[in-house]
Amino acid sequence: MSAAQSIAADRRWRPWELVLLAALVISWFAAGNEHSLLGNEIAIFALFALSLDLILGYAGIISLGHAAFFGVGAYTAALFAKHVMPDPLVGLVVGTAAAALLGALSSVLVMRGSDLARLMITLGVAAILYELANKLEFTGGADGLQGVSMGLLLGRFEFDLYGRTAFAYSLVLLVICLLIARRIVASPFGWSLRAIRDNRLRAAAIGLNVDLRLGAVYTLAAAMAGTAGALLAQTTGFASLDVLDFHRSADVMLMLIIGGTGWLWGGVLGAIGFKLMHSVLSAWTPQYWTFWLGLFLVVLVMVGRDRFFKSWTWWK
Amino acid sequence: MTTVLETRNLVKRFGGFAATNDVSLKVEKGARQALIGPNGAGKTTLINLLTGVLEPTAGTVMLEGEDITKLPSHQRVRRGIVRTFQINQLFSELTPLQSLALTVSNQLGISARFWQALGRDERVAARCEALLAQFHLDDVQDQKVALLAYGKRRQLEIATALACAPRVLLLDEPVAGVPEGERQEIFDIVNALPAEVTVLLIEHDMDLVFNFARTVSVLVNGSLFAEGDVKSIANDPRVKSVYLGEGTPHG
Numbered sequence: 347m348s349a350a351q352s353i354a355a356d357r358r359w360r361p362w363e364l365v366l367l368a369a370l371v372i373s374w375f376a377a378g379n380e381h382s383l384l385g386n387e388i389a390i391f392a393l394f395a396l397s398l399d400l401i402l403g404y405a406g407i408i409s410l411g412h413a414a415f416f417g418v419g420a421y422t423a424a425l426f427a428k429h430v431m432p433d434p435l436v437g438l439v440v441g442t443a444a445a446a447l448l449g450a451l452s453s454v455l456v457m458r459g460s461d462l463a464r465l466m467i468t469l470g471v472a473a474i475l476y477e478l479a480n481k482l483e484f485t486g487g488a489d490g491l492q493g494v495s496m497g498l499l500l501g502r503f504e505f506d507l508y509g510r511t512a513f514a515y516s517l518v519l520l521v522i523c524l525l526i527a528r529r530i531v532a533s534p535f536g537w538s539l540r541a542i543r544d545n546r547l548r549a550a551a552i553g554l555n556v557d558l559r560l561g562a563v564y565t566l567a568a569a570m571a572g573t574a575g576a577l578l579a580q581t582t583g584f585a586s587l588d589v590l591d592f593h594r595s596a597d598v599m600l601m602l603i604i605g606g607t608g609w610l611w612g613g614v615l616g617a618i619g620f621k622l623m624h625s626v627l628s629a630w631t632p633q634y635w636t637f638w639l640g641l642f643l644v645v646l647v648m649v650g651r652d653r654f655f656k657s658w659t660w661w662k
Numbered sequence: 663m664t665t666v667l668e669t670r671n672l673v674k675r676f677g678g679f680a681a682t683n684d685v686s687l688k689v690e691k692g693a694r695q696a697l698i699g700p701n702g703a704g705k706t707t708l709i710n711l712l713t714g715v716l717e718p719t720a721g722t723v724m725l726e727g728e729d730i731t732k733l734p735s736h737q738r739v740r741r742g743i744v745r746t747f748q749i750n751q752l753f754s755e756l757t758p759l760q761s762l763a764l765t766v767s768n769q770l771g772i773s774a775r776f777w778q779a780l781g782r783d784e785r786v787a788a789r790c791e792a793l794l795a796q797f798h799l800d801d802v803q804d805q806k807v808a809l810l811a812y813g814k815r816r817q818l819e820i821a822t823a824l825a826c827a828p829r830v831l832l833l834d835e836p837v838a839g840v841p842e843g844e845r846q847e848i849f850d851i852v853n854a855l856p857a858e859v860t861v862l863l864i865e866h867d868m869d870l871v872f873n874f875a876r877t878v879s880v881l882v883n884g885s886l887f888a889e890g891d892v893k894s895i896a897n898d899p900r901v902k903s904v905y906l907g908e909g910t911p912h913g
Contacts (some may be wrong), residue, residue, distance in 0.1 A: 348787075348791065349759055349763075349787045349790045349791040349794060349800075349803060350781070350784075350787035350788075350791070352759055352789055352803060352804055353759060353760075353763055353780065353781035353786070353790070354779075354781065356779070356780065356781075357780070357781075365908070373899045407748065407820055420811060422888055438781050447786035473897070486821075529776075529777060530776050530777075532779045533776045533778055533779060534763075534764060534767040534772060534773040534776075534779060534780045535773065535774055535776035536780070537756070537760060537763070537767075537780050538768070538773055540753065540755060540756060541753045541756065541761070541764055542758065543755075544752075544753040544754050544755050545751050545752060545754070547715070547727055547745060547747075548752060548753065548822070549753075550715075550735045550736050550739075551713065551715075551739065551744070551745060551747070551751065551823075552764070552768055552822060552826055553736045553739030553740050553768050553769070554736055554768060554826070555734075555736050556736070583741060595881065611811075626778060
């Protein structure tokens, strides 16, 4: 295969990608009234995990505080709906922009340093925001922001009790962000992120401005996480401290580990796997479901993701 | 002849140890210059200072009369100072083709594009194809770099540098670990670079140095010890004594 053909093959749509996209669309019709709320939640988490994949899977920035951006998006959207205007799309844009701004500012902190330093810094930023939301008056403190009423989506669709509108809304945003992310990771910019992840020294030696690129992708990931947070606040009608909690950052990392990093769909599949496991396990053993989750993760990591999911290789 | 790259009283200290000690080096445009010296003489440190990987403790680095001491490494690459590494520094999860396509894209100034796929610009594939063929990497262009044999990775190391379209090329032991038979080929490619491209070579193998270089600078204990054309250096008894380990005049 010539270089031109081979390089063009990298960006071509593969059949399984189209199948997965179709499955996302079908899931809305299949969910019905009964499962739309769960579907909405999964779509939001999938988007959140996708945003983490951009920095973790592609750029190699490890973060234990990604909830900072999710939370800022959620609080901003909730505050905006409450005090400025209830239109969901405008609120979504504002929530996304606020998270992007925070991402751009805090990206300076993660440009340098080891993985360990990054873990501590991201953890710290999220912890600071958590306590700010807890302490400040206008965020409602520990009670959170209650009674956020949203306007009609596109001036037509009401957010219903079953979550049909909510699920459709979140799903469309997830698909849009997936397409954007797919386009970006196939670009020279996207490839430069992988290059930086693999070898920062060489990336600089071929003339890439490493800091600037890490800052750009961190801002982009923050924006997408903010979108996810805003969606959660808008579709559930409140924002509480929970959106900034450490377990959010940890959960989203777990989802990505389950689904696999560096191929965009890992976040989607991981979010589905995580939530389904949560539902099934907590129905079976409400008090101790995290035991089984923990056991699963230990086995998954010890065996290795690839091997674990390719059951036909187990006995070889 | 015009001086393209120059250091003035360059010093780099790590704690009390001076890895580079008051080095004033001039490299002429289009030179084929070698930098030799025993292990630990500070050759790689000097390259790191020239390319901006390290910041000097004192002194200046000049490119075509302009002070670039404070310039970050990626901007030096943009001005044409390109290096290879003694130990391969590659993008292990990428393929040779992807590595080169990214490098070429950056050289063409289109690597910041985020909405157009890598290789959309036809010049990229054309340039990659030429480099892959030149370095015998076309048969493994789609394999992950991490899985390549050492020799292939070494070829890619050099190919990546050439993909940057260097004006000053710094080669840090380019053929280290390359089988005897393939060494000359790498040097043939380097020799075939346009005459205005300046090449500074770090090498242990004296045969290669004396075949390739026209001028030689000898570095000992971080300082410039001797400089001259190949013939005079080859016959310099002081240089011989340094290489035969008869103790250095500096102690």
